Amino acid sequence: MMSEIINMLVFYIGLILVFLGGILDLLAAIGMNRFKNFYLRLHAATIGAIGGGFYPLIGLGLISLTLDWMGTNRFYVAGISFTTAFFLVLTAPVGSHALAQGTHKSRIVEPEPIVVDRLREDEEKGLIEK
Amino acid sequence: MLMPDQSTTMFLLSIATGLFITASIFYFIRLVKGPTLPDMVLAVDVLSYDLAVFIIIFSIACNSPLLSVGALPLVLWAYLLDMYVSKYLIRKELGD
Numbered sequence: 001m002m003s004e005i006i007n008m009l010v011f012y013i014g015l016i017l018v019f020l021g022g023i024l025d026l027l028a029a030i031g032m033n034r035f036k037n038f039y040l041r042l043h044a045a046t047i048g049a050i051g052g053g054f055y056p057l058i059g060l061g062l063i064s065l066t067l068d069w070m071g072t073n074r075f076y077v078a079g080i081s082f083t084t085a086f087f088l089v090l091t092a093p094v095g096s097h098a099l100a101q102g103t104h105k106s107r108i109v110e111p112e113p114i115v116v117d118r119l120r121e122d123e124e125k126g127l128i129e130k
Numbered sequence: 131m132l133m134p135d136q137s138t139t140m141f142l143l144s145i146a147t148g149l150f151i152t153a154s155i156f157y158f159i160r161l162v163k164g165p166t167l168p169d170m171v172l173a174v175d176v177l178s179y180d181l182a183v184f185i186i187i188f189s190i191a192c193n194s195p196l197l198s199v200g201a202l203p204l205v206l207w208a209y210l211l212d213m214y215v216s217k218y219l220i221r222k223e224l225g226d
């Protein structure tokens with residue numbers, strides 16, 4: 001009885017995470033198309049990576065843990081999806097940060113709504129290498 | 131008790147898949163339109179994270195854990211693509 005209730009709770013938490021991830025992914029996709037330049041699109045891509053990749057993977061792992069009709073296969077699927085979610089949350093911010101740094105240094109996109117750019121000033125003074 | 135059966139679970143997951151497919155179409159528009167190289171790389175990143183989610187959903191639908199193995203290299207490949215492109219943009223080799 002108790003295990004059935006825990007199974008049900010885990011299943012519905014996973015389902016909520018999957019649907020929340022889908023909605024956040026849709027919002028991020030709309031933002032990718034509406035923002036004006038690369039530095040603004042980075043915000044939407046962060047929502048797409050964490051909201052659209054991390055949440056649904058955790059949710060699918062939780063769902064597959066509770067599915068009795070999958071037999072022992074559910075543990076393999078849950079393990080792989082938790083591992084994938086872990087590596088995604090570890091690598092996605094580092095990757096987009098490196099991409100932003102490369103774009104800023106190579107100057108192929110101008111940061112448009114900007115107040116102050118200390119990194120560019122330091123590069124022009126010669127404090128850090130270009 | 132209140133646990134849905136197999137067909138209801140797959141129905142709910144397929145509704146969620148519809149949301150992800152719509153988002154993927156919008157990302158693909160940005161990938162084709164993308165005025166600069168970093169925009170395209172960003173779109174490819176998020177598309178590959180979506181593809182990892184699709185792979186896990188498909189392996190649940192097929193009840194086959196072998197299908198889900200591809201999700202992990204896909205996520206790591208997106209990170210590698212980021213690193214290579216950012217090093218290409220500042221004209222250095224990976225590891226400098």
